[in-house]
Amino acid sequence: MGNPMKDAALILACAALCGCAGIPGPGPAPACQVGQPMVETTLYLGLLRPGGSVSRYDFARFVEAEVAPRWQEGFTILEGQGVWRSEQRGVTEREPSRVLIRLHDGGAESSAEVEAIRGAYIDAFQQDAVLRTDHHTCASF
Numbered sequence: 001m002g003n004p005m006k007d008a009a010l011i012l013a014c015a016a017l018c019g020c021a022g023i024p025g026p027g028p029a030p031a032c033q034v035g036q037p038m039v040e041t042t043l044y045l046g047l048l049r050p051g052g053s054v055s056r057y058d059f060a061r062f063v064e065a066e067v068a069p070r071w072q073e074g075f076t077i078l079e080g081q082g083v084w085r086s087e088q089r090g091v092t093e094r095e096p097s098r099v100l101i102r103l104h105d106g107g108a109e110s111s112a113e114v115e116a117i118r119g120a121y122i123d124a125f126q127q128d129a130v131l132r133t134d135h136h137t138c139a140s141f
Helices: 004-018 056-067 108-124
Strands: 036-046 076-086 091-104 131-139
Touching: 036 076, 036 108, 056 108, 091 108
Parallel strands: none
Antiparallel strands: 036 091, 036 131, 076 091
16 A cells, blocks of 8 residues: 555545445444444555565564454454556556454444554554444344
């Protein structure tokens, strides 16, 4: 994620496809027929950086150092492929990515943990941005 135009396009595309983007507002939690109200947070982490890619080893080390200690209750990692149209180059760009998903209570502490992970990833791998989406949902374990 090194191109600001690309980053903006990706954020708009994901927001359009996934619903609202950003930190959950004060809106009401859903009335759950099954399970309990929760917030589902998704982070989209690009794997390209200046001078190369984030290796599987480096990503695994990042998860062990930054994600697992903050999200001890659990999380999911998916492999992804970001695709967007580069207006600057006039071509379709592709970037491998990882998607982190976590269900939580939506409180200030949970949000701060998400923000700490975003900041750590941006710093560790020279990213321009890490997309975050939050959705109110119901979950039953």
